[in-house]
Amino acid sequence: MREVVDGRYEITGALGAGGMGEVLLGYDVVLDRAVAIKRIAVGQFASRGDLAGEFVARFRREARVTARIRHQGVPQVFDAVLDKDADSVYLVMEHIEGVTLRDYLAGAGELPIECGVAVAAQIATVLSHAHVLPVVHRDLKPANVLVAVDGTVKVIDFGIAALLDGSTSRITRTGSVLGTAAYMSPELVNGQDVGPRADLYALGCIMHEMFSGRAVFEARSEFDTHNRHLSEAPTPLRVLRREVPGQIEELVLELLAKDPADRPATAHAVYDRLLPFLPGPGTPEIPASAGYPDPTRIFRRPNPPADTAPTAPRPAPSKPAAATSGLVDIAARYRELCELGRFAQAAQALVTVVDEAEQRYGPHSPQLGELHRDIATAFAHSGEHRRALVEWERVEAIELRAGSTTGSRIWRARVAAIECRATLGDVTASTAVDDLYRLFREIRSVEDEFSDDAVHIRLAIAELLPAVGDRSRAQRFLDQLRSDLEVLRPAQDPVRRRVEQLIADLQR
Numbered sequence: 001m002r003e004v005v006d007g008r009y010e011i012t013g014a015l016g017a018g019g020m021g022e023v024l025l026g027y028d029v030v031l032d033r034a035v036a037i038k039r040i041a042v043g044q045f046a047s048r049g050d051l052a053g054e055f056v057a058r059f060r061r062e063a064r065v066t067a068r069i070r071h072q073g074v075p076q077v078f079d080a081v082l083d084k085d086a087d088s089v090y091l092v093m094e095h096i097e098g099v100t101l102r103d104y105l106a107g108a109g110e111l112p113i114e115c116g117v118a119v120a121a122q123i124a125t126v127l128s129h130a131h132v133l134p135v136v137h138r139d140l141k142p143a144n145v146l147v148a149v150d151g152t153v154k155v156i157d158f159g160i161a162a163l164l165d166g167s168t169s170r171i172t173r174t175g176s177v178l179g180t181a182a183y184m185s186p187e188l189v190n191g192q193d194v195g196p197r198a199d200l201y202a203l204g205c206i207m208h209e210m211f212s213g214r215a216v217f218e219a220r221s222e223f224d225t226h227n228r229h230l231s232e233a234p235t236p237l238r239v240l241r242r243e244v245p246g247q248i249e250e251l252v253l254e255l256l257a258k259d260p261a262d263r264p265a266t267a268h269a270v271y272d273r274l275l276p277f278l279p280g281p282g283t284p285e286i287p288a289s290a291g292y293p294d295p296t297r298i299f300r301r302p303n304p305p306a307d308t309a310p311t312a313p314r315p316a317p318s319k320p321a322a323a324t325s326g327l328v329d330i331a332a333r334y335r336e337l338c339e340l341g342r343f344a345q346a347a348q349a350l351v352t353v354v355d356e357a358e359q360r361y362g363p364h365s366p367q368l369g370e371l372h373r374d375i376a377t378a379f380a381h382s383g384e385h386r387r388a389l390v391e392w393e394r395v396e397a398i399e400l401r402a403g404s405t406t407g408s409r410i411w412r413a414r415v416a417a418i419e420c421r422a423t424l425g426d427v428t429a430s431t432a433v434d435d436l437y438r439l440f441r442e443i444r445s446v447e448d449e450f451s452d453d454a455v456h457i458r459l460a461i462a463e464l465l466p467a468v469g470d471r472s473r474a475q476r477f478l479d480q481l482r483s484d485l486e487v488l489r490p491a492q493d494p495v496r497r498r499v500e501q502l503i504a505d506l507q508r
Contacts, residue, residue, distance in 0.1 A: 004029075005090050006081045009037055012345075025095065028078070032344045032382060035078060038091040059089045065135055066091070066158045073126035073154055096156075098148035098293060105142060105210065108292045113244065114279055115286070116210035118295040119145070121274045122153035123203055127267035130158065131196040138194065140202035141183040142209065151297035181225040182215050186258050189226045197260040200267065204255025211248065212240040216256065230258070245277060327353055327360070334374060338381075347378035347387075364402040369395050369409060376416065389420035406446055408453050414439055415460050422464060429467035436461045450488055459495055462502055471506065478503050 003011040005026070012034075013025035021040035028035050040059065063080035079092035101119065105111065123145060130137065137144075137158055146154040185201035188194050208216045212235075217228035234256045237249040251273050257263045264270050278299045285300055298304075330353050337346035350371060361367040376391030395413040404410050415436065422432035440449075440457045447454055458481050465474035478499060485496045 005037065005083070005092075006079070009035060009079075009081075009090070009092055011037065026092070027342070027345045028092075029340070029342055029345075032342050034095040034345075034348070036075065036093045036095045038093065040089050040091075041087065059091075063091055065133075066093075068133055069126075069130050069135060069158060071126055071129040072152060073122060074130075074158065075154055075156060096146050096148050096154050098146045098154070100143050101145035101147060101153075101206070102142035104147050104292055105213075110213060111210050112286055113211070113248075113277070114296050115294070116207065117248070117274050117277045118151075118279075118299060119147070119153050119210060120203065120207050121271055121278055122295065122298075123155060123206070124267045124271040124274065126153070126155045127196070127199050127203070128271065130155075131199070131267055134196065136194060136196055137199050137202070138188070139180055139183075140199050140206070141180045142206060143180075145206070147293045147295055149293050151294045153295055181222040181229075182217070184226065184229060185260070186230050187260060189229055195260065196267065197263045200255050200263050200270065201257075201260075203267075203270065204252050204263075207248075207252050207255065208234065208237060211237050211244050211252070214240070247273065248277065327357060334378070338378060343378040343382035344384065347375050347382065347384075350375045350378070364398060366402070366409070369398040369402075372398065373409075373413070376413075380416070380420065385420045385423045389417055389424065392417040392420060406442070411439065411443055411453050412456060415457050419460060419464075422467075429464050433461060433464050433468055436464065450484060455485070455488070455495060459498065462499060466502070466506055474506055475503075478506065 005011065008028060008030055009026045010029055011024050011026050015023040015025050015036060017023065021038055024037040024039055026035045026037040027033070059082070060080060063077055066074065067077040075094040075096055077091065077093050079090075081090040081092065083090070099107075108115075123140075127137070127140075135158060137155065139157065140155070144155065144157045146156055148154060183202040183205040185194065185198040188198050205216050208214075216234045217225055217232060219225040219228055234253065237244045237252055238246065251264070251270070255263055255270070264273070279296050281300060281302055283300050285294060286296060330349055333349050334346045337343070337349060354368075354371060354375075357368050357371050372391045372394045376388045376395065379385070379388035379391060392413045396410055396417065399407070399410040399413065418427075418432050418435050418439075421427045422429055427435070436457055440454065440461065443451070443454050443457060449458070462474075462478050462481055465477055468474070482496070482499050482503065485493070485499060489496050
């Protein structure tokens with residue numbers, strides 16, 4: 001039995017650890033969408049003498065702080081929940097598909113200058129929106145920065161931030177030291193009151209790491225790292241990597257100034273200094289690095305339209321909340337979710353086992369084709385027709401690789417793909433009807449027009465004909481289909497009922 005929070009958010013996996021608790025992958029069973037859920041155990045704070053009432057107040061403040069930062073670079077907050085036993089609190093947020101900047105830097109090799117500038121500029125933009133409120137992050141580091149699949153940079157875990165309204169000491173007194181040693185400003189190390197320029201210092205640490213491949217200060221202990229931040233000058237970037245522009249080196253050295261007054265005044269000012277090094281709209285995109293997202297893309301293609309031909313990358317399965325018990329159990333889970341109307345979640349459940357199924361059954365197997373068919377069906381029911389189209393095309397490709405050019409599986413995949421393209425507007429209704437008629441003639445050359453496959457495609461044509469605008473043709477086609485079905489199928493047959501509904505709609 002899976003854990004469900006507040007009767008609505010089902011825990012489906014683990015994403016990692018945040019500044020004040022664990023981050024879980026969840027599903028909103030009401031809106032049928034994935035969410036990220038930050039869970040904080042009340043007991044870890046109660047053991048330090050924190051009163052429950054004060055903790056809950058601080059948690060609510062955390063939720064409100066994050067929700068107030070209205071920017072695409074901060075995951076949206078959907079809900080804040082206190083469980084009925086007051087053992088844990090939950091912050092329900094937008095789920096972002098992507099990688100942390102920490103993993104990005106570890107896997108992408110030497111980062112191109114433009115990529116580092118694009119990441120820094122996007123972080124600066126987020127900080128500018130937060131600092132206006134004013135909210136200070138206090139723990140900005142690569143693990144708290146996500147690069148989403150479209151290249152958008154997201155800053156996460158503003159949860160330990162405090163509003164600069166005079167209540168800072170009260171808000172943070174339950175934590176010993178806020179921040180991470182490698183990215184902590186001198187004033188934060190000293191336990192002094194911090195302002196927005198503490199975040200700018202952390203941004204300088206991140207930029208130094210992006211451009212040089214190493215932390216600003218590396219030491220054997222956290223204590224030594226703190227001391228180096230307090231007293232040691234950083235190595236200039238161009239000593240470590242010659243091709244770094246001089247102006248970038250100068251900016252990073254200013255960001256890493258020991259005295260906050262010597263740093264740039266605002267995140268806005270940092271962005272302005274990065275702007276000349278950002279790629280302009282329409283400039284050629286850089287080659288993808290190890291399959292990682294391109295953070296320069298939003299500058300090369302600002303506010304782009306939706307991609308009509310996505311590669312639909314297969315998301316890596318999250319760490320399971322409980323041990324996976326195999327393909328059979330996943331199939332049962334899929335059926336259960338479909339019966340509940342949670343089609344998007346049902347599709348994702350199967351997506352996580354595609355690789356396993358391909359290894360077990362083979363890339364040309366009917367079992368793999370059936371798996372993709374079920375994924376496509378669920379995506380179509382959830383309204384994600386673009387993703388459904390990709391899956392139907394995979395079904396057809398599997399059938400072709402297996403040597404099939406005709407038959408129910410390949411015909412029905414082609415029908416579904418045509419319907420998806422018509423729904424998406426990739427083809428007109430008239431073109432879709434013509435494509436279906438051609439396919440119908442192909443089926444009729446092998447089977448008669450009363451076979452299940454023929455009836456299936458005739459229904460698809462019937463559903464599209466009214467959109468063509470030829471009402472008389474649509475009426476004649478539907479009348480003939482109804483007449484045939486009265487002989488072929490019982491009165492309660494779903495195809496017969498659907499045809500009756502289409503005729504009634506046409507007459508209205």
